Amino acid sequence: MSRQSTDKRVAVFAANGLEEIEGLTVVDLLFRAGIPVDTVSITPERTVTSSHQVTITCDRSIEDEGFSFDEYDMLVLPGGIPGAPNLKACKPLTAAVKAFDQAGKGVAAICAAPSILAELGVLTNRPATANPGFQHVLVENGAILSQVPVVVDGNVITSKGMATAIPFALEIVRHFLGDAAVEDLKPGIVLEG
Amino acid sequence: MSRQSTDKRVAVFAANGLEEIEGLTVVDLLFRAGIPVDTVSITPERTVTSSHQVTITCDRSIEDEGFSFDEYDMLVLPGGIPGAPNLKACKPLTAAVKAFDQAGKGVAAICAAPSILAELGVLTNRPATANPGFQHVLVENGAILSQVPVVVDGNVITSKGMATAIPFALEIVRHFLGDAAVEDLKPGIVLEG
Numbered sequence: 001m002s003r004q005s006t007d008k009r010v011a012v013f014a015a016n017g018l019e020e021i022e023g024l025t026v027v028d029l030l031f032r033a034g035i036p037v038d039t040v041s042i043t044p045e046r047t048v049t050s051s052h053q054v055t056i057t058c059d060r061s062i063e064d065e066g067f068s069f070d071e072y073d074m075l076v077l078p079g080g081i082p083g084a085p086n087l088k089a090c091k092p093l094t095a096a097v098k099a100f101d102q103a104g105k106g107v108a109a110i111c112a113a114p115s116i117l118a119e120l121g122v123l124t125n126r127p128a129t130a131n132p133g134f135q136h137v138l139v140e141n142g143a144i145l146s147q148v149p150v151v152v153d154g155n156v157i158t159s160k161g162m163a164t165a166i167p168f169a170l171e172i173v174r175h176f177l178g179d180a181a182v183e184d185l186k187p188g189i190v191l192e193g
Numbered sequence: 194m195s196r197q198s199t200d201k202r203v204a205v206f207a208a209n210g211l212e213e214i215e216g217l218t219v220v221d222l223l224f225r226a227g228i229p230v231d232t233v234s235i236t237p238e239r240t241v242t243s244s245h246q247v248t249i250t251c252d253r254s255i256e257d258e259g260f261s262f263d264e265y266d267m268l269v270l271p272g273g274i275p276g277a278p279n280l281k282a283c284k285p286l287t288a289a290v291k292a293f294d295q296a297g298k299g300v301a302a303i304c305a306a307p308s309i310l311a312e313l314g315v316l317t318n319r320p321a322t323a324n325p326g327f328q329h330v331l332v333e334n335g336a337i338l339s340q341v342p343v344v345v346d347g348n349v350i351t352s353k354g355m356a357t358a359i360p361f362a363l364e365i366v367r368h369f370l371g372d373a374a375v376e377d378l379k380p381g382i383v384l385e386g
Contacts, residue, residue: 190354
């Protein structure tokens with residue numbers, strides 16, 4: 001990180017089978033924006049393998065001595081199969097997601113992962129989106145389904161998939177730093193139009 | 194890879210300081226398309242750290258016993274600082290890039306990395322693009338500078354930066370498998386419009 005722009009901190013959770021671009025695009029753009037971000041493995045091992053056989057070593061594991069969700073201001077859940085089902089099966093993570101939402105703290109999910117939020121009751125009566133293959137789970141759990149690439153509803157950000165990872169990550173930047181910080185990022189990544 | 198769709202093989206080179214999204218978007222989309230792809234470290238260590246402090250363990254190193262560029266049909270150079278300068282300083286890699294181009298085999302580069310091709314003489318009198326901060330190197334070396342997100346000129350594919358990584362990777366898929374394979378990928382990544 002060239003210069004830190006906030007005292008807020010974001011955790012991107014990584015399970016085996018995560019969609020690596022969905023997770024790492026958030027890391028990339030938050031790093032560029034100066035927002036502290038950690039990759040956090042949900043297994044005791046810090047090294048995870050993505051759904052496309054990419055091996056990534058995370059900054060931390062939720063099973064590390066002294067790890068606490070309370071160190072973070074937003075929890076980010078990438079998709080991927082079986083990455084998203086693995087996140088869903090992680091009880092400490094799903095409990096934290098629910099507690100974060102109840103406290104009005106940030107929760108963001110993309111692709112298959114918004115279905116985890118839906119099943120936790122986080123999206124009930126709220127606008128949200130997900131990968132088309134998982135949108136029925138949102139509807140079944142009372143979400144107001146949207147077809148835009150990214151939906152921001154207060155503390156909750158949801159998005160559709162790998163090809164919407166950049167707009168998803170930019171909304172996370174906007175959440176913490178506002179519009180000007182998002183505009184500042186665009187030339188460096190050559191995001192035009 | 195769910196099913197292999199070609200006997201061609203692609204190498205994505207990784208140096209310390211690589212732009213991880215530019216490299217891994219190629220891995221992700223080729224994996225989805227069934228095109229065999231290896232991440233290849235240019236250091237003796239297979240583990241590299243990206244320009245945004247993401248730690249990735251590659252499939253191979255160019256210094257591995259028995260490694261040969263001849264196993265590949267396309268060499269892919271991601272950008273990133275100091276990733277791209279590190280690739281440029283790797284003599285076995287730059288010699289292979291030049292030889293590949295002379296043999297009409299595939300070479301692809303994005304962001305800062307097309308400047309490496311330009312300095313090797315690969316882009317002389319050819320249409321190409323790069324990150325705006327590196328386009329002067331293309332012009333100085335006789336390239337025909339284009340401002341579109343991706344330029345395909347026969348065996349050579351060049352692109353602008355992190356936010357053009359998906360169209361860049363899709364042109365690599367098109368190079369090997371044609372238009373239908375590219376269209377087949379779009380729903381899975383939720384690439385609309």
